[in-house]
Amino acid sequence: MNTSPxxxxxxxxxxxxxxxxxxLKSRCFKLANGTRAAIVFMDSxxxxxxxxxxxxxxxxxxxEKSNLQEICESTLAVCEATVEPDFEKWxxxxxxxxxxxxxxxxxxxxxxxxxxxxxRGVTEPPTSSVLRGPREGFNEDLMTNLSMIRRRFRTEKLKxxxxxVGKYTNTQIAVCYLDGIALPSLVKKVTQxxxxxxxxxxxxxxxxxxLLDEHPYSAFQQCGVNEKPDMVAAKLLEGRIxxxxxxSPTVLTLPYLLLEDIQSxxxxxxxxxxxxxxxxxxxxxxxxxxIAPSLYVSAQAYNLGMIPLRFTVSILNSVKGIPLSPxxxxxxxxxxxEILNEASIRMPKYVGMALSIVGALVLGETAVSAGIxxxxxxxxxxxxxxxxxxxxxxQHALSLLRVAFIxxxxxxxxxxxxxxxxxxxxYLSSLSANDTPLLAPFAPLVASDLKDTFLKKPITEMKxxxxxxxxxxxxxxxxxxxxx
Amino acid sequence: MSTTAQSQTVYKxxxxxxxxxxxxxxxxxxxxxxxxHYAERDAAITALIAxxxxxxxxxxxxxxxxxxxxxxxxxxxxxxxxxxxxxxVLCLVAVHFLLRTFAVLYEQLDMLNVTLYYxxxxxxxxxxxxxxxxxxxxxxxxxxxxxxxxxxxxVLASFLLLLVxxxxxxxxxxxxxxxxxxxxxxxxxxxxxxLWFGDFSFLMLFLGKIHPEKKGNGVxxxxxxxxxxxxxxxxxxxxxxxxxxxVRHLHAISKISKYASFLSNSGRFDWxxxxxxxxxxxxQMAICLYAFSESxxxxxxxxxxxxxxxxxxxxxxxxxxxxxxxFELFYRLAAQYLWPLFLFTQYLLPLCLPLIALVIRRKNHxxx
Numbered sequence: 001m002n003t004s005p006x007x008x009x010x011x012x013x014x015x016x017x018x019x020x021x022x023x024l025k026s027r028c029f030k031l032a033n034g035t036r037a038a039i040v041f042m043d044s045x046x047x048x049x050x051x052x053x054x055x056x057x058x059x060x061x062x063x064e065k066s067n068l069q070e071i072c073e074s075t076l077a078v079c080e081a082t083v084e085p086d087f088e089k090w091x092x093x094x095x096x097x098x099x100x101x102x103x104x105x106x107x108x109x110x111x112x113x114x115x116x117x118x119x120r121g122v123t124e125p126p127t128s129s130v131l132r133g134p135r136e137g138f139n140e141d142l143m144t145n146l147s148m149i150r151r152r153f154r155t156e157k158l159k160x161x162x163x164x165v166g167k168y169t170n171t172q173i174a175v176c177y178l179d180g181i182a183l184p185s186l187v188k189k190v191t192q193x194x195x196x197x198x199x200x201x202x203x204x205x206x207x208x209x210x211l212l213d214e215h216p217y218s219a220f221q222q223c224g225v226n227e228k229p230d231m232v233a234a235k236l237l238e239g240r241i242x243x244x245x246x247x248s249p250t251v252l253t254l255p256y257l258l259l260e261d262i263q264s265x266x267x268x269x270x271x272x273x274x275x276x277x278x279x280x281x282x283x284x285x286x287x288x289x290x291i292a293p294s295l296y297v298s299a300q301a302y303n304l305g306m307i308p309l310r311f312t313v314s315i316l317n318s319v320k321g322i323p324l325s326p327x328x329x330x331x332x333x334x335x336x337x338e339i340l341n342e343a344s345i346r347m348p349k350y351v352g353m354a355l356s357i358v359g360a361l362v363l364g365e366t367a368v369s370a371g372i373x374x375x376x377x378x379x380x381x382x383x384x385x386x387x388x389x390x391x392x393x394x395q396h397a398l399s400l401l402r403v404a405f406i407x408x409x410x411x412x413x414x415x416x417x418x419x420x421x422x423x424x425x426x427y428l429s430s431l432s433a434n435d436t437p438l439l440a441p442f443a444p445l446v447a448s449d450l451k452d453t454f455l456k457k458p459i460t461e462m463k464x465x466x467x468x469x470x471x472x473x474x475x476x477x478x479x480x481x482x483x484x
Numbered sequence: 485m486s487t488t489a490q491s492q493t494v495y496k497x498x499x500x501x502x503x504x505x506x507x508x509x510x511x512x513x514x515x516x517x518x519x520x521h522y523a524e525r526d527a528a529i530t531a532l533i534a535x536x537x538x539x540x541x542x543x544x545x546x547x548x549x550x551x552x553x554x555x556x557x558x559x560x561x562x563x564x565x566x567x568x569x570x571x572x573v574l575c576l577v578a579v580h581f582l583l584r585t586f587a588v589l590y591e592q593l594d595m596l597n598v599t600l601y602y603x604x605x606x607x608x609x610x611x612x613x614x615x616x617x618x619x620x621x622x623x624x625x626x627x628x629x630x631x632x633x634x635x636x637x638x639v640l641a642s643f644l645l646l647l648v649x650x651x652x653x654x655x656x657x658x659x660x661x662x663x664x665x666x667x668x669x670x671x672x673x674x675x676x677x678x679l680w681f682g683d684f685s686f687l688m689l690f691l692g693k694i695h696p697e698k699k700g701n702g703v704x705x706x707x708x709x710x711x712x713x714x715x716x717x718x719x720x721x722x723x724x725x726x727x728x729x730x731v732r733h734l735h736a737i738s739k740i741s742k743y744a745s746f747l748s749n750s751g752r753f754d755w756x757x758x759x760x761x762x763x764x765x766x767x768q769m770a771i772c773l774y775a776f777s778e779s780x781x782x783x784x785x786x787x788x789x790x791x792x793x794x795x796x797x798x799x800x801x802x803x804x805x806x807x808x809x810x811f812e813l814f815y816r817l818a819a820q821y822l823w824p825l826f827l828f829t830q831y832l833l834p835l836c837l838p839l840i841a842l843v844i845r846r847k848n849h850x851x852x
């Protein structure tokens with residue numbers, strides 16, 4: 001659409017484009033020299049106070065100017081003010097929260113940076129809590145999130161590329177990386193992939209994660225998901241790329257290793273002994289979460305000899321009279337747990353407590369008293385469920401594996417569990433995303449990267465960046481080592 | 485970086501770690517009892533002799549790789565015998581490896597049937613087994629290489645656990661005197677168990693797929709020697725624990741730590757180690773099935789080995805259904821009639837490969 005020197009025609013054109021959208025507001029006024037002008041903006045996306053204090057008031061008081069460029073340079077007291085002749089850019093500016101200053105006789109408009117909307121505060125994220133270390137988490141505002149990342153890098157080496165994706169949402173996406181550390185070819189590849197996305201809208205960063213996935217049918221994610229700026233900063237320093245999406249409180253990082261989900265940001269703020277201990281505990285927890293129910297099923301169904309004799313007697317006493325097979329019993333318990341889990345996520349918080357009581361006490365106790373479920377099954381399931389929450393990012397994939405393993409154990413016993421383990425690890429070994437094997441540094445073995453795995457070495461020994469994925473600069477630090 | 489630069493190549497380091505995972509565990513099922521049948525108390529030393537011969541074959545294969553690093557076994561054979569010769573030789577190699585896969589599959593399933601369950605019939609358990617086997621082989625050789633990296637530590641830890649549990653009950657005097665009956669029983673034992681030796685011959689099928697890095701030879705050699713050491717140690721331990729009765733104890737892997745005194749209180753937690761070692765046995769099968777499909781692929785110059793792996797899997801299922809639990813028939817066939825095939829693929833072919841590679845290298849030098 002063409003712009004016109006007539007103020008009224010321009011306003012009408014904008015109203016026509018936004019017909020049906022009552023949020024579009026226009027305010028006509030006269031400049032000090034008597035020329036007619038108007039401010040057009042989107043209510044709720046622009047800051048009205050800024051518009052009235054730093055635009056309207058000054059234009060009405062300061063005399064003798066009707067040239068837009070001059071007004072932008074010497075009259076307006078807003079940070080961003082550019083002159084824009086293109087009508088498409090006008091509409092784009094309006095939906096992004098900017099205000100337009102139109103002056104009669106001008107075919108151009110001044111685009112004024114007056115974006116303002118309500119955002120959630122910076123709070124501690126629900127699944128990445130730490131005892132020690134930064135507690136701030138991302139929120140849904142792109143600029144707030146970028147400021148939290150930018151604040152940690154007082155260098156021009158941090159590059160932030162802004163892109164816009166989504167035919168209707170025009171979602172702002174920022175690709176962040178450290179120049180000289182991140183691999184330029186990877187930055188180019190990721191940016192290109194994002195630019196090539198053709199979709200009506202991006203609502204959350206998970207859309208981008210799915211669109212970037214190289215194995216879309218896999219149960220395992222292929223992008224790192226971060227809720228805290230300190231985690232993103234640490235990953236940028238390792239040579240990764242961060243993707244921040246407007247409207248999403250999670251930031252994606254690439255390349256991704258499965259190991260990242262077993263690490264916690266807290267590990268880097270605690271003593272290395274504690275961090276190593278915590279990581280080993282998480283590994284054991286994964287084992288318990290996935291394997292323990294299936295091993296119990298196979299032991300009870302086929303091989304009680306695996307269990308110590310005293311436990312065998314007590315288990316046999318407990319399962320006496322249970323009408324269901326061990327596999328079916330465990331499967332039903334898992335099913336009930338998953339239902340309770342789904343319900344507790346979606347239920348209002350105040351009902352959560354009641355749900356816990358009903359689920360854990362009433363259902364569990366009654367099922368045991370009625371002789372439908374045995375106490376060992378319930379206990380193992382509860383242990384498995386708790387263990388699952390030690391690695392929240394892997395929770396969904398692991399709970400699927402748990403069900404599959406129970407079915408395997410129920411049908412072919414322990415050999416089913418062994419085959420399940422072999423298949424899962426073979427599958428994971430075969431997965432690569434962004435030229436990075438998911439199971440690195442274990443498969444393929446990258447010996448130098450093992451120092452930040454289960455037995456974490458002191459920071460003074462982490463002089464090199466991880467070799468499990470490619471980056472442009474290997475050296476992280478130069479320490480003069482002090483021996484004990 | 486050892487990640488994805490050359491996705492379908494395997495590093496020598498990975499093969500070096502894969503050997504201790506796959507080789508020793510598969511030697512601890514029927515073989516100890518079988519060898520003991522002929523060699524009695526000399527079982528360990530008999531196994532050592534056979535494994536050392538195998539080790540020489542590994543050195544020969546690696547020499548062939550050093551001389552002609554980019555040549556596959558098929559290309560080497562073709563250079564010597566032509567296309568028809570290549571097809572015939574590699575078909576024989578394929579048959580050999582399919583027989584090996586079946587032998588290990590049978591041993592493993594029989595062990596599970598006898599020691600763990602009394603309810604599950606052998607045939608239904610074959611299906612999931614073969615399905616996972618085909619999946620792993622379809623993704624080979626990269627996955628096989630990575631599996632070496634992944635399972636090396638758990639498998640080694642499992643061997644160590646069984647060792648610690650078994651040693652208190654071992655009487656190493658049971659191993660003496662050495663060669664009391666001369667060398668004949670040892671030769672007979674090796675001859676009757678040819679199918680269980682010659683493990684390193686599978687490396688022939690990795691020729692042309694081994695990453696051309698200079699380092700890694702040490703890990704490969706150490707891996708081979710380590711796997712020989714573990715296997716011989718367990719043979720010795722088996723004889724030391726059971727003495728003259730060793731021959732009656734099939735499935736040594738599940739029996740070796742059975743009498744550890746505190747297991748009676750704590751339960752057979754040594755089975756966890758056995759289960760981990762069964763993963764090693766699985767990878768022995770995967771290697772053999774891969775060798776089968778890869779040799780057929782090279783024999784007929786096909787693009788992919790996946791379909792051949794599926795065919796191999798189907799043949800394994802059929803063989804399991806047909807033979808059922810009559811493994812002794814298969815064993816008799818292998819020991820009495822098929823030994824020339826094993827001699828050819830396990831020893832004669834690896835012996836010829838460096839010579840062919842040398843000729844090719846000289847030709848290339850003469851006409852670059």
